[in-house]
Amino acid sequence: MIFAANFKTNHTRASTKKYIETLNQKLTDSECKEEVYVFPPFTALDTFDTTIKMGAQNGYPVRNGAFTGEIGVEQLEEFGIKTILIGHSERREILGESQERVAKKFSFFQENGFEIIYCIGEPLEVREQGDEAVTSHLLAQFEGIDTAYEKLIIAYEPIWAIGTGRSATVEEIRSTHKVLKQSVDKPLLYGGSVNVKNIQEILSIENVDGVLVGSASLDAENFYQLMKK
Numbered sequence: 189m190i191f192a193a194n195f196k197t198n199h200t201r202a203s204t205k206k207y208i209e210t211l212n213q214k215l216t217d218s219e220c221k222e223e224v225y226v227f228p229p230f231t232a233l234d235t236f237d238t239t240i241k242m243g244a245q246n247g248y249p250v251r252n253g254a255f256t257g258e259i260g261v262e263q264l265e266e267f268g269i270k271t272i273l274i275g276h277s278e279r280r281e282i283l284g285e286s287q288e289r290v291a292k293k294f295s296f297f298q299e300n301g302f303e304i305i306y307c308i309g310e311p312l313e314v315r316e317q318g319d320e321a322v323t324s325h326l327l328a329q330f331e332g333i334d335t336a337y338e339k340l341i342i343a344y345e346p347i348w349a350i351g352t353g354r355s356a357t358v359e360e361i362r363s364t365h366k367v368l369k370q371s372v373d374k375p376l377l378y379g380g381s382v383n384v385k386n387i388q389e390i391l392s393i394e395n396v397d398g399v400l401v402g403s404a405s406l407d408a409e410n411f412y413q414l415m416k417k
């Protein structure tokens with residue numbers, strides 16, 4: 189199973205270092221075989237001595253250049269970062285990333301050999317329109333994306349379930365993951381209010397290959413508990 193922690197705009201450089209040390213120790217002591225990823229904020233990126241895969245929450249599709257406030261491949265590679273989140277709904281919705289922009293970013297990081305966790309998800313008004321509307325909304329988020337890319341992992345994160353404490357139901361996850369797997373045969377994560385109470389149920393759903401976790405990943409012990417449930 190894959191367990192990915194997305195810190196978003198949380199944690200500092202100092203607290204991330206402590207977090208990685210704590211989590212790494214727990215994983216080592218328990219001989220944990222799960223695939224564990226952590227996506228800290230940019231300021232906390234570093235070369236950590238750990239089996240945890242460290243990734244970037246974002247990146248600009250350039251090696252380097254004049255793009256004030258952005259980070260390119262050169263800056264990521266300095267810390268050995270070869271994993272990136274692309275298409276997160278917070279970037280699509282809050283930062284206004286269009287599908288075209290997301291696809292461009294995807295192609296660039298693909299050309300640079302990055303492992304990509306590609307996020308898709310529907311807003312509540314689409315979910316309320318029923319399964320067909322959800323499917324077509326989600327499939328539209330594969331426009332311009334090379335879904336055959338070998339280093340691709342998909343994360344299905346319904347927007348209305350993110351940070352709301354209201355995870356999708358087992359049936360919603362089951363049916364959506366089934367449809368997605370039929371279109372794209374890649375590891376498929378679920379994200380949206382995953383916590384210690386619902387993790388067991390979520391991981392037991394067919395076609396769920398892991399989870400992408402926000403709030404419940406912010407404490408190392410709590411994140412580790414998700415793997416032990």
Ligand code: 13P
Nearest residue numbers: 194350351380381402403
């Ligand atoms: P929460 O786990 O806080 O709902 O966030 C999910 C998410 O957006 C992970 O990328």
